[in-house]
Amino acid sequence: MPAGADIAASLPAAPDSEAGAARSRVSAWRGALRFAALLAATPALLALGSLCWSWASPDPQTWDHLRQYLLFGALGNSLLLMLGSALGAAVLGTAAAALVCLCEFRGRRVVEILLVMPLAMPAYVLAYVWLANFDVGSPLRAFAIETTGSAAWLPSLRTPLGAIALLSMANYAYVYLLVRARLQTQGSNLFEAARSQGLSPLRAFLRGVLPALRPALAAGVALVMLESLAEFGAVSVLGIDTLSVLVYRTWYGLHALPAATQLASLLALIALLLAPLERIGRGRADTRENPARSALRPLLLGPAATAGVLLLVALLVLPAFVLPALRLAAWALQTRAEWPRLFAPMLATAWVAGAAALAIVAGGLALAAAARLDRIGRSLRAIAGLGYAVPGVVLAVALMFVLVATERALAAHGVAGFAMSSSLLAIGLGLLARFVRVGVAAADSGIAALRPVLDEAARSLGASRPRRILRVQLPLLRPALAGGFLLAFVECAKELPVTLMLRPFGFDTLAVKVYNATSEGLWQQAAAPALLLCLLGLLPATALLRRTR
Amino acid sequence: MPMVRLLTLLICLLVGAAVQAAEPVVIYSAQKEPSLRPILDRYTAQTGVEVQLLVDQGPVLVERLAAEGDNTRADLLLTVDAGNLWQAAQRGLLAKLDSDVLQARVPATLRDADGRWFGISRRVRAIVYSTARVKPEQLSTYAALAEPQWKGRLCLRTSKNVYNQSLVAMRIARMGQTQAEAMVRGWIDNLATAPLSDDTLTAQAIAGGECDVGVVNMYYVARLKRAQPDVPLTMFWPDQAGDGAQQNICGAGVALHARNPAGAQALLEWLTEASTQREISRLNLEYPVNAEAPADPLLLAFGPLKADTIDLSEAGRLQPDAVRLMDRAGWR
Numbered sequence: 038m039p040a041g042a043d044i045a046a047s048l049p050a051a052p053d054s055e056a057g058a059a060r061s062r063v064s065a066w067r068g069a070l071r072f073a074a075l076l077a078a079t080p081a082l083l084a085l086g087s088l089c090w091s092w093a094s095p096d097p098q099t100w101d102h103l104r105q106y107l108l109f110g111a112l113g114n115s116l117l118l119m120l121g122s123a124l125g126a127a128v129l130g131t132a133a134a135a136l137v138c139l140c141e142f143r144g145r146r147v148v149e150i151l152l153v154m155p156l157a158m159p160a161y162v163l164a165y166v167w168l169a170n171f172d173v174g175s176p177l178r179a180f181a182i183e184t185t186g187s188a189a190w191l192p193s194l195r196t197p198l199g200a201i202a203l204l205s206m207a208n209y210a211y212v213y214l215l216v217r218a219r220l221q222t223q224g225s226n227l228f229e230a231a232r233s234q235g236l237s238p239l240r241a242f243l244r245g246v247l248p249a250l251r252p253a254l255a256a257g258v259a260l261v262m263l264e265s266l267a268e269f270g271a272v273s274v275l276g277i278d279t280l281s282v283l284v285y286r287t288w289y290g291l292h293a294l295p296a297a298t299q300l301a302s303l304l305a306l307i308a309l310l311l312a313p314l315e316r317i318g319r320g321r322a323d324t325r326e327n328p329a330r331s332a333l334r335p336l337l338l339g340p341a342a343t344a345g346v347l348l349l350v351a352l353l354v355l356p357a358f359v360l361p362a363l364r365l366a367a368w369a370l371q372t373r374a375e376w377p378r379l380f381a382p383m384l385a386t387a388w389v390a391g392a393a394a395l396a397i398v399a400g401g402l403a404l405a406a407a408a409r410l411d412r413i414g415r416s417l418r419a420i421a422g423l424g425y426a427v428p429g430v431v432l433a434v435a436l437m438f439v440l441v442a443t444e445r446a447l448a449a450h451g452v453a454g455f456a457m458s459s460s461l462l463a464i465g466l467g468l469l470a471r472f473v474r475v476g477v478a479a480a481d482s483g484i485a486a487l488r489p490v491l492d493e494a495a496r497s498l499g500a501s502r503p504r505r506i507l508r509v510q511l512p513l514l515r516p517a518l519a520g521g522f523l524l525a526f527v528e529c530a531k532e533l534p535v536t537l538m539l540r541p542f543g544f545d546t547l548a549v550k551v552y553n554a555t556s557e558g559l560w561q562q563a564a565a566p567a568l569l570l571c572l573l574g575l576l577p578a579t580a581l582l583r584r585t586r
Numbered sequence: 587m588p589m590v591r592l593l594t595l596l597i598c599l600l601v602g603a604a605v606q607a608a609e610p611v612v613i614y615s616a617q618k619e620p621s622l623r624p625i626l627d628r629y630t631a632q633t634g635v636e637v638q639l640l641v642d643q644g645p646v647l648v649e650r651l652a653a654e655g656d657n658t659r660a661d662l663l664l665t666v667d668a669g670n671l672w673q674a675a676q677r678g679l680l681a682k683l684d685s686d687v688l689q690a691r692v693p694a695t696l697r698d699a700d701g702r703w704f705g706i707s708r709r710v711r712a713i714v715y716s717t718a719r720v721k722p723e724q725l726s727t728y729a730a731l732a733e734p735q736w737k738g739r740l741c742l743r744t745s746k747n748v749y750n751q752s753l754v755a756m757r758i759a760r761m762g763q764t765q766a767e768a769m770v771r772g773w774i775d776n777l778a779t780a781p782l783s784d785d786t787l788t789a790q791a792i793a794g795g796e797c798d799v800g801v802v803n804m805y806y807v808a809r810l811k812r813a814q815p816d817v818p819l820t821m822f823w824p825d826q827a828g829d830g831a832q833q834n835i836c837g838a839g840v841a842l843h844a845r846n847p848a849g850a851q852a853l854l855e856w857l858t859e860a861s862t863q864r865e866i867s868r869l870n871l872e873y874p875v876n877a878e879a880p881a882d883p884l885l886l887a888f889g890p891l892k893a894d895t896i897d898l899s900e901a902g903r904l905q906p907d908a909v910r911l912m913d914r915a916g917w918r
Contacts (some may be wrong), residue, residue, distance in 0.1 A: 106913040136686040174790030175777055181793040195780055274783045276744060278918060286746050289645045290909040292673060434649060441653040448657045456659060459640065459649075538646060542612070545619075553618045553641070558786035558806060562620070 066502070067410060073142025074414060077400030078421035080436065080470035085423060086304065087435035091298035099287065099296040106284055115279040115307075117197050118204060118272070120263045125205025125255060126261040130212025130351060135242060136346060138220035139228055142338035148350050149535050150579050155357035156210035156524075157574030159531045161270025162551065162567045163207055165560060166361040167194055168274060200277045204265050206357035211264070212257035214520050215482060219253040220246070221516075222486065229335050238336060254484050255317040256478045260524075263426045263474070270533070280304055281428040287465055296434075301431035308426030309535055312419065315481075337545050362571060369563030375565055379550065383569050386546040389461065390573075394470040394525035398518050400469060401476020405484055422474035429471060429534035436467050461539050469536035483514040523581045527574040537543030547573070610636035611849045614651060615664040616644040617836055628874055629856055635849060644670035644748070651679045656843040661850035664838040667748050669755070671703040671837055672902025675722050680839035683851060691858040691876045695895040696835055699769065699896050703760075703839035706857050707872035710893060712831045713822040714801045714807050716792050725822045728832075729765075731799060732772020740776040741788050741797035745912040748905075749785075749803055749834065755904035756832050759896055770915040772885075781918050784895065785918070786810070795808050805871040808884045812871070821888045830894040836872065836900060 138148045171177050172195060178188040193199055224246055231245025232238070247254075269281045280300060288297035338346060369376075404421055407414035424432055440458035447455060457463055469471075487510065495509045531549045540549070547570040554563035590663055619641055626637040644665040651660055651674065663680065665671050675682050678879070680702040688697070688704050696705035713725055724735070731740055743750055757766040778797035782788045785802040790809055792800050804821050811817055814831060823831045838857070840850045864877035866872065873881050873891075880886075 062833065090800055102910055102913065168783075169790075172796040173782060173796050174787055174792075176794070178796060178876065179794035273746065275746075276780050276783055276848065276918065282746070286909070289748065291906045292645065292752055293906075294645075294649060430643075430646070434646060437650060438653050441650070441657075445655060445657045453657075458654075486663065538642055538650075542640060553620050557621065558784045559620070560786070 040474040069402065070407050070410065071414065072283065073403035074417050075397075077403050077469070077473055078417045079475060080466040081424040083439045083466075083489055084427075084435040084470045085302075085420065088298055088302045088427070088431065090307065091302070093297045094295040095174075096293055096296040096299075096476070099291055100299075102291075103283065103287065103300075105231075107278065107286075107460075110528040111278050111280045111283040113577070114197060114277055114473050115266060115281070115304075116277060116509050117305075118200055119262045120275070121197070121201035122204035122208060122265045123258045123262045125201060126209040126212050127258050129205060129209035131216050131247075131254060131450055133209065133213045133342055133350075133353070134217040134220050135224075135246070135348075138217055138224045139242070139246075139334055140336040140338050140342040141334040142346060143435075144347060145334075148347070150582055151354045152213055152349065153210050153578045153582060154354060154359075154571075154575060155206060156214075156511070156578060157423055158191040158205065158207065158358055158361060158569040159270070159394050159548070159551070159567065159570065160207040160268060161274055161555075162365070162563075163357070163361055164194070164203055164271040164274040165555070166364050167203070167356075170364060170558060194276050197277060200272055200275050203271060204261075204268065206353070208261045208264050209353075211260045211524065212254065212403050214256040214524065215478070216250055217254040218516055218520050219250055219482070219486065220248075223249055225335050232335065240423050251317055253482050255314055256482050259311055259315050259424075260475065260478055262311060266304055266307060266426050267428050269430070277513070284428055285433055298431060298435070301427050303429070304307075304426050305423040308423050309419070319320045340555070344488065357572075362568065365571075369568050372562055372565055374561075375562065379547070379566055381552050382545040382547050382566065383573065385544060386548070386570070387573060389464060389468075389536070389546060390529035393465055393529045396465060396469055397472050397476040397525040397529075398479065398521045399476070400473050401478070401521060402480040402514075404473065404477050405480035407483075417476055424470040425472065425474040427471075429532060430538070430582070431471050432471055433467055433535040433538040436463070436470060440466075440539075456541075459539060461541065461544075463539035464536055468529050468532060469577075471532065471535055472525055475525045475528060476521050477515050478516070479524065483517025483521075486517070487513055523577050526577050530570060530573055537567060538575065571580040593914065609846050609849055611661045611846055612638045612640065612659050612854050613662045613664050613838075613853075614640050614642075614647040614660040614841075616642065616647060616666050616670065617664055619876075623743055623855070624860065624869055625866060628862070629853060633852075633856075635853070637853065638666050645673075648674045648677070648679065651841060652677055654843075658843050659840055659845065660841040661846045662838050662853065662857040663841055664701075664836070666836045667752055667834050668703075668705075668837060668898035669748060669752055669902040669905045671698070671839055674839065675700070675702040676902070679842055679848060681839055681842045681844065683854075685851060685855060687893050688858060691855075691878075693877070695897065696837070698839070698873050698899070699897075704854060704858065705835035705837040705875040706854075706900075707836045707863070707866050707870065708833050708875055708893070709749075709803045709805060709872050710823070710831050710833045710891065711749055711801060711803050711837065712823075713799055713824050714789055714792060714802045715822055716795075716818055716820055717820055718818045719795075719798045722822055725799070725824065727825045727828065728753075728801070729761070729769045729772075730824075732769045732776065733799070734776075735775040736799060738776065738778050739798040740773060741778055741791045741915070742773060742781050743785055743788050743800075743802070743854040744781040744783055744911070745917040747784075750917075751905050751908050751912070752834050752901040753801070753832055754908035755901045756894065756896060758904050758907060758911065759900040760894070761769065763907070767911050767915060770911060770917060774916050775836045784870050789819055793817055804885065804888060808871040808882070808888075811887075812884055823889065823891050825894070826892050829896065830892040832891040835875070835898060846879075 132353055137145060156439060172193055181188040181191055194203060223267045228241055231241035245525045267281055272279050273282050284297045288294050288348045406420045408418040437458050441464055443459050492509055495505045531548060533552055536546050537549055547566045550566035551563045599719060619639060630636060648670055650656055663674055675698055683701040692704045785806040788800045788802050789806055791797055807819055807821050818831050836853055840847055844850050860876050860878040863874035863876045867874050867882045871882055871884060
């Protein structure tokens, strides 16, 4: 019997119920679950359907050109960035989570929060701040040129390796959060069990703990890979031509929207190929019989080790968050007159991202649960998740076409005046289509860690199905779902193309404010809204960490 | 009562029902709000007409206009280059305007021959150079930047940028494919560093000693000079003995299915009025299209300008050719 059986509703009828009534209750429950999953997948289905429709307008001339000059280089860069940043994020995220969950040292509580901060920094803001301060045209390079005649010997971010470093810094927190959630419940016990067999701390971790982390690690790595695949802002600031950059170029430069959309569906295809990785992520967790959660952290670090650990943390968090944030703050001070005008966008960002994140978590839970019913459920989950790999602008334009067509159809039947394609509902649909996968990943890893023993115990005590779901399963899922909410909130707050394209007139979010300034090269003016965006992401992050400490 | 109004507002926001006000004008704009809103606020203050903005990239707006067809809410399409206006006109999305006022104020080379779009301000894409390491006598034409003396001294913005795409399209129109491609290949050979992601970075790279010359829109340099008067950079107008420096427009056209075409035309005419033009030049550091309006002193400081008067439609017509050329030449 799979774990999280009721959420999955794959249980046989409870033995103490009358068979007929129980069966109809089960099928009603399954029907409701299927409907909820379909609802959650609908925005993504609409957008992806609209993407596939582009294949009806073949454009061999554009494809010939792309193949001859750009396609393979871009594909190579995309794969390189995807794999490189996945590796970087896996190592950084796992090490960070192991540090705060398995080690006790002075300052651990602060470190725990510091490590999640880079999540709140949009990758393209990070890229620009680094570029402007340490790369081409920066005082540092100007000084190098003055003293040594050249700055070519300084490392540059504007290389694939630089981009990998940047994306790893920007995205490792996905892995950190998911792995940390898993380590908190099992880490200490597993670690001590391995240690008791005489293994060194490192070996104990690698042999005793890491296998149990596989699902969380796989889910996090899959998110990082897709995030890198769809990344546009940061890689274009760094000048690395990836597939998503090529999508924009094909549309905006060659005015070949169908070919651009076809390229984007190629990205969705790559995402499909990552499915085996996620199967690992959904594999059953190694749930031991002794569930008692140990609050003790088995490795007590001495002063020297603490100093070393803090140095390593600083080496990660300073470049990934603190230094760029300080730079932004210095710029923001120059635009103080603008500050009052950021209040409304901040509120707008907070509640749009909050509402969308709730929908994403609920939708993700429905999809993850429905996927445990049957093949249809699994397909829905797989398809709904593809939106995460498609560059936001393509997804947004695909959805915009659908909404505009609906508006026209309504107008043709005399129902005019509805501007669905610029409304909060449209933003919500777009964000759900783009990010529902985040909710799915959180729900999946939560369900995988559910221990059937508890549920069976509740059942043997005569608890009804709704009662077991409400009182046993959902509370057990709460940490995972809260983590999903946080990730989804931050994603939605940072998101640009969907919000920009589908928002009502004059509805500004912080990301829109950042874009307004950066697209004109006015990075100083972008600093205040960018910094606010970081702070807004930090609030739920720290709240979550406090709660689940 | 306030609850009811609040509820109505919320429903309107949620499903996007259009709130009817006194004939507002809706602009689909590729010009970002910070550059446009101060001007539009003046219009609202003078006339009482509300202006609503939907801001996005030019190609996104054109697709949207096309998809919405006769159900569009756009009254005016405003873009920051002629190429996207040409595209919109080509796809039959813009109305033909017969306005004596616009024809008198906007020179023929800065508007569509059929009156479907009109320039509002002019931007010149020309050479920026380090005043510390380059003498203006060393500079002459765009093509001369391909000469060996600039090897390792040139900085360019990425070819994904529409301004560069228009620049190359215009070079193709003036020099022909072959020569334009040879020139672009020469530029790429001379690059000091891989193409940069925006004009500001390009200018900063030159100021920082990374390279000595570059090609940017003049307002980026004017902006730097406004913030930092002693920045060791200035503009050079190329091809002054020939066709002139390449210019493009920020311009607009009335949507074919505008609900408020009269309002859109009135706004467009107001935007080309001399007093508005002067204000646009002051705020955004662009050249007016209306000859009666003076340019901002920061622009005048760059010296007298001879701008190429080639038909701006070429920027749109030849843009895909230009992009393919840049791809062949390895301009990333």
